Amino acid sequence: MLDADFFRRWMTAAHTAVDQEADRLTELDSPIGDADHGSNLRRGFAAVTAALEKEAPATPGAVLTLAGRQLISTVGGASGPLYGTLLRRTGKALGDEAEVSEADLARALRTGVEAVATLGGAAPGDKTMLDALVPAADALGESFDAARRAAAEGAEATTPLQARKGRASYLGERSIGHEDPGAASSALLISALARTAGAAEVAE
Amino acid sequence: MSEDQQVGIVLVSHSAQVASAVAELATGLSGGGDTAPIAAAGGREDGGFGTSSELVSAAAHSVDRGAGVALLVDLGSAVLTVKALLAEGDELPEGARLVDAPFVEGTVAALVTASTGADLDTVVAAAKDAYTYRKE
Numbered sequence: 001m002l003d004a005d006f007f008r009r010w011m012t013a014a015h016t017a018v019d020q021e022a023d024r025l026t027e028l029d030s031p032i033g034d035a036d037h038g039s040n041l042r043r044g045f046a047a048v049t050a051a052l053e054k055e056a057p058a059t060p061g062a063v064l065t066l067a068g069r070q071l072i073s074t075v076g077g078a079s080g081p082l083y084g085t086l087l088r089r090t091g092k093a094l095g096d097e098a099e100v101s102e103a104d105l106a107r108a109l110r111t112g113v114e115a116v117a118t119l120g121g122a123a124p125g126d127k128t129m130l131d132a133l134v135p136a137a138d139a140l141g142e143s144f145d146a147a148r149r150a151a152a153e154g155a156e157a158t159t160p161l162q163a164r165k166g167r168a169s170y171l172g173e174r175s176i177g178h179e180d181p182g183a184a185s186s187a188l189l190i191s192a193l194a195r196t197a198g199a200a201e202v203a204e
Numbered sequence: 205m206s207e208d209q210q211v212g213i214v215l216v217s218h219s220a221q222v223a224s225a226v227a228e229l230a231t232g233l234s235g236g237g238d239t240a241p242i243a244a245a246g247g248r249e250d251g252g253f254g255t256s257s258e259l260v261s262a263a264a265h266s267v268d269r270g271a272g273v274a275l276l277v278d279l280g281s282a283v284l285t286v287k288a289l290l291a292e293g294d295e296l297p298e299g300a301r302l303v304d305a306p307f308v309e310g311t312v313a314a315l316v317t318a319s320t321g322a323d324l325d326t327v328v329a330a331a332k333d334a335y336t337y338r339k340e
Binding site (some may be wrong): 034036040069072073076077078079080081082084085088119120166167 | 248252253254255256257258279280281284285287288289291292
């Protein structure tokens with residue numbers, strides 16, 4: 001079972017990963033975006049870490065809801081409301097339980113991913129974060145590692161696609177040949193989750 | 205509805221200058237006495253390009269007179285941020301609404317209409333109607 005501490009560690013791991021990969025994310029966002037994805041997410045996840053240290057929510061749902069709220073407030077770009085909605089809806093779907101199962105998380109994450117699709121009006125294949133998140137949510141029912149692999153493969157698979165949503169879509173065919181930065185950061189988020197789960201297994 | 209309960213207008217742009225310039229333009233074109241409350245929420249809090257949910261929320265509360273608030277937005281994160289705030293439920297004043305309208309023309313139409321004391325539905329309809337004015 002996964003408790004609030006697990007979800008706090010996930011968010012901390014995501015912050016660390018975003019911090020380490022911020023330059024790469026911004027590089028990916030240079031040819032097809034406005035070159036701020038790394039710095040925007042770094043600012044957002046720093047705020048998430050600070051808020052979680054200050055408030056220490058007692059349930060998994062509350063951890064993700066607070067984290068999502070911080071991302072909406074502080075990121076400044078489209079990834080703020082998108083990631084904010086992902087975490088907040090996932091958190092709300094987890095409810096008030098003190099501990100949740102992996103299956104609960106898989107179901108809740110699917111709800112969060114669907115909310116992101118609704119907010120952005122995008123679908124898999126549009127070269128967005130959904131290309132990593134949808135396969136990850138599907139594979140999470142199997143295992144954390146399967147979700148990590150699915151997200152990484154999904155992100156890589158955005159490279160040959162033509163963007164149909166967001167700023168990159170204005171570039172038409174010129175968006176082809178670049179990995180989508182949102183899919184790349186989504187893969188980081190899921191990889192941080194798998195790492196947190198792996199560390200928990202080792203600790204047990 | 206009394207004249208002092210006008211619909212408030214909020215402009216959400218990626219740029220502080222764009223938001224405040226459009227507010228100034230709309231106010232100038234509305235003319236003839238006091239206009240409905242209008243506030244600009246442009247750029248990030250640190251002055252960079254982007255959208256700040258804090259600025260949006262503060263602007264919406266500053267123009268809320270109890271008759272609703274119409275939010276006009278420009279691109280990408282401005283649209284998504286307002287949608288996400290509306291989904292939060294308690295971040296924006298009661299009766300706040302995202303208006304699907306061209307930013308400049310819709311704002312002028314919304315402010316002129318709101319200044320007459322029209323209700324939120326009428327203000328939103330006037331702003332949306334700006335889409336039907338073709339330029340060629």
